Amino acid sequence: xxxxxxPELRGRGRPGGTIGIRHHLLxxxxxxxxxxxxxxxxxxxxxxxxxxxxxxxxxxGGDAHLTEQILTGLGxxxxxxxxxxxxxxxxxxxxxxxxxxxxGRGQRAEFVxxxxxxxTLAAIEAGREALARLRTATAAxxxxxxxxxxxxxxxxxxxxxxxxxxxxxFARVIDRLLADGAVVIQAVPAAETPPAPHGPxxxxxxxxxxxxxxxxxxxxxxxxxxxxxxxxxxxxTRIAQKTGLAAAGAQVIVSPLVEGLPAGSxxxxxxxxxxxxxxxxxxxxxxxxxxxxxxxxxxxxxxEALDAACRDETITEAIGxxxxxxxxxxxxx
Amino acid sequence: MDEILLxxxxxxxxxxxxxxxxxxxxxxxxxxxxxxxxxxxxTWVEHDYEPAPDDLPQNRERIDRTFAGFATNxxxxxxxxxxxxxxxxxxxxxxxxxxxxxxxxxxxxxGGIRGxxxxxxxxxxxxxxxxxxxxxxxxxxxALMLGTECGGSDALSGITANPALGEASDLLVxxxxxxxxxxxxxxxxxxxxxxxxxxxxxxxxDVYRIIYxxxxxxxxxxxxxxxxxxxxxxxxxxxxxxxxxxxxAAKKGGTRPIxxxxxxxxxxxxxxxxxxxxxxxxxEQMVGMTAAxxxxxxFTTGRGTPTGSPIIPVLKVATNSHTATRMRDNxxxxxxxxxxxxxxxxxxxxxxxxxxxxxxxxxxxxxERLGHREFSVSRYPFAALDxxxxxxG
Numbered sequence: 001x002x003x004x005x006x007p008e009l010r011g012r013g014r015p016g017g018t019i020g021i022r023h024h025l026l027x028x029x030x031x032x033x034x035x036x037x038x039x040x041x042x043x044x045x046x047x048x049x050x051x052x053x054x055x056x057x058x059x060x061g062g063d064a065h066l067t068e069q070i071l072t073g074l075g076x077x078x079x080x081x082x083x084x085x086x087x088x089x090x091x092x093x094x095x096x097x098x099x100x101x102x103x104g105r106g107q108r109a110e111f112v113x114x115x116x117x118x119x120t121l122a123a124i125e126a127g128r129e130a131l132a133r134l135r136t137a138t139a140a141x142x143x144x145x146x147x148x149x150x151x152x153x154x155x156x157x158x159x160x161x162x163x164x165x166x167x168x169x170f171a172r173v174i175d176r177l178l179a180d181g182a183v184v185i186q187a188v189p190a191a192e193t194p195p196a197p198h199g200p201x202x203x204x205x206x207x208x209x210x211x212x213x214x215x216x217x218x219x220x221x222x223x224x225x226x227x228x229x230x231x232x233x234x235x236x237t238r239i240a241q242k243t244g245l246a247a248a249g250a251q252v253i254v255s256p257l258v259e260g261l262p263a264g265s266x267x268x269x270x271x272x273x274x275x276x277x278x279x280x281x282x283x284x285x286x287x288x289x290x291x292x293x294x295x296x297x298x299x300x301x302x303x304e305a306l307d308a309a310c311r312d313e314t315i316t317e318a319i320g321x322x323x324x325x326x327x328x329x330x331x332x333x
Numbered sequence: 334m335d336e337i338l339l340x341x342x343x344x345x346x347x348x349x350x351x352x353x354x355x356x357x358x359x360x361x362x363x364x365x366x367x368x369x370x371x372x373x374x375x376t377w378v379e380h381d382y383e384p385a386p387d388d389l390p391q392n393r394e395r396i397d398r399t400f401a402g403f404a405t406n407x408x409x410x411x412x413x414x415x416x417x418x419x420x421x422x423x424x425x426x427x428x429x430x431x432x433x434x435x436x437x438x439x440x441x442x443x444g445g446i447r448g449x450x451x452x453x454x455x456x457x458x459x460x461x462x463x464x465x466x467x468x469x470x471x472x473x474x475x476a477l478m479l480g481t482e483c484g485g486s487d488a489l490s491g492i493t494a495n496p497a498l499g500e501a502s503d504l505l506v507x508x509x510x511x512x513x514x515x516x517x518x519x520x521x522x523x524x525x526x527x528x529x530x531x532x533x534x535x536x537x538x539d540v541y542r543i544i545y546x547x548x549x550x551x552x553x554x555x556x557x558x559x560x561x562x563x564x565x566x567x568x569x570x571x572x573x574x575x576x577x578x579x580x581x582a583a584k585k586g587g588t589r590p591i592x593x594x595x596x597x598x599x600x601x602x603x604x605x606x607x608x609x610x611x612x613x614x615x616x617e618q619m620v621g622m623t624a625a626x627x628x629x630x631x632f633t634t635g636r637g638t639p640t641g642s643p644i645i646p647v648l649k650v651a652t653n654s655h656t657a658t659r660m661r662d663n664x665x666x667x668x669x670x671x672x673x674x675x676x677x678x679x680x681x682x683x684x685x686x687x688x689x690x691x692x693x694x695x696x697x698x699x700x701e702r703l704g705h706r707e708f709s710v711s712r713y714p715f716a717a718l719d720x721x722x723x724x725x726g
Binding site: 032033035036037040052053054062088089094114115118119120121122235236237238239240259260261262263264281282283284285315316319320 | 359360361362364365367368379380381383385386387417418440441442444445446447484485556565566615616636637638639640656659660661662663703704705706707708709710
């Protein structure tokens with residue numbers, strides 16, 4: 001249905017002009033060594049989310065660059081009102097550099113260094129004070145209408161390999177989102193393993209849904225001027241796809257559940273579409289089930305689930321399950 | 334002290350802790366593992382490894398070995414595996430074959446996430462009851478396997494804390510125990526000194542082999558090891574080259590003969606000083622040594638690294654008084670006193686050894702008090718080299 005007759009969705013306006021469907025304060029450890037402090041800092045504050053990742057040190061050039069790009073992308077995500085970077089101090093991905101990258105892109109940001117603060121407990125105290133400052137600074141973000149044209153939807157790749165009738169539901173829903181002016185970021189299997197992290201492939205993107213498409217590099221933020229459909233070559237693993245889509249700026253992610261378990265993402269709510277027959281045991285853990293012979297209302301149900309995720313907690317958010325994986329190119333040193 | 338108090342485990346092994354561990358087999362079960370452990374005394378692991386169809390068999394094997402070794406570490410009284418699908422059950426059988434009390438929750442068979450939470454809590458309760466019935470008994474000091482590690486190194490690491498830890502390693506080896514020296518990338522440049530201490534030509538050859546293999550794989554990726562090592566903090570701390578870092582890092586292993594070189598996360602068959610081939614990444618190294626059966630680790634640090642382990646006590650030894658004072662929440666022992674003349678390498682080594690025995694018998698380390706429980710999966714690093722990267726013979 002057109003925007004006019006849908007119940008109006010609302011979001012929070014950010015200084016850069018984007019609209020968030022969540023109002024997170026994000027705590028990013030720049031390295032695994034800082035993850036415990038980051039977690040404890042976030043536990044002390046309502047609305048704060050700490051991400052946990054296993055990177056940031058003894059990585060070679062390409063991996064260190066990708067880690068920093070992903071952490072920056074998450075730090076400036078529209079669903080994030082403000083970002084606190086927690087650094088150890090001696091790591092490869094330097095926390096202060098990450099903080100400047102996030103702040104330099106217009107995000108409200110704070111920084112705490114564990115070695116600089118004088119240990120874990122001192123860093124936790126300083127981090128809680130920093131989060132309180134961020135909460136004050138972000139409290140005035142205006143409550144705004146959230147039309148579909150302000151929405152960026154990330155879609156995982158698995159539906160591209162589904163049987164035709166199930167795939168057609170995704171194709172029609174994506175088409176509908178695009179017609180309403182939303183940006184859709186579609187993960188596609190990387191042509192090579194691992195995917196090139198620094199830029200899109202040279203070849204022109206294949207046509208999809210009969211619409212013009214643009215390439216997006218894995219986990220690289222889509223520019224504010226970006227319109228329409230983007231294809232993002234991504235690793236096969238679903239969690240690394242989610243991380244890449246969130247780092248690109250998708251406010252909400254559609255995850256076709258064809259294998260593994262439902263898994264959330266730290267900054268973007270995930271709408272799980274359980275694909276029958278695999279996902280039948282997960283009928284209560286997914287937002288929508290898609291039978292092998294999809295029901296006539298399947299498109300509307302998926303669109304409604306997307307709207308619902310903009311309004312309310314998803315199932316994985318309610319359980320408190322969000323995972324994080326950063327794709328690795330080379331070995332760790 | 335020839336006897337200490339430890340937990341008796343199957344197959345003659347001894348534990349320094351009595352953990353119940355919740356272990357996800359896939360990344361997407363990590364949140365579930367955390368949710369299961371929440372509100373209980375159980376510890377848990379979170380990781381980001383999601384098997385993919387194009388996974389190398391060597392990678393799969395390395396990760397299975399790591400998970401199985403970690404879950405059957407003697408500090409673990411019982412383990413609850415969490416899997417997405419029944420196909421991942423073999424690790425349950427492997428841990429049970431090793432004599433470990435173990436159970437499994439398969440989410441697809443438990444009726445989804447909510448069903449798995451319910452079933453998992455029941456099974457966790459039963460495992461917890463088993464652990465609660467176990468008590469410390471007299472055990473030989475020689476039952477201990479010590480993991481040695483340095484992280485956030487500075488110019489003093491090789492002068493104070495690492496050689497003092499080497500003294501402690503020697504004391505443990507002389508008492509019949511095992512000390513593990515690892516982080517191959519931080520032994521580059523010290524290989525000739527270590528190979529000389531091998532008990533046989535085969536061991537000496539293995540020392541050269543693991544070091545050359547790491548150098549080769551970095552080159553094969555078109556990178557320079559010097560881009561990641563020494564790390565920015567090492568350089569700020571006064572280290573100039575990887576060779577300088579290595580000569581200091583190798584001192585953690587003390588002076589005794591090197592009995593064996595083992596692959597990542599492989600349990601040594603020899604007692605005494607052994608070398609394990611691990612990345613220099615602090616967390617991957619710690620996980621590898623733990624999966625091999627180390628019940629305790631001593632971690633020296635110049636800059637102040639706070640990390641610990643979900644299942645083993647990790648003692649932090651500062652290389653300098655500045656870090657020891659500044660990060661006193663995190664640091665257990667200050668080897669900077671050697672520089673000030675208040676301690677000698679020998680007296681500091683004895684202090685580390687005694688602190689290690691105390692921690693093994695239940696004294697909590699700073700990292701344990703602060704809740705540090707870092708874990709990271711180490712991928713098979715040598716794919717770029719095959720077939721030259723055949724495992725050690």
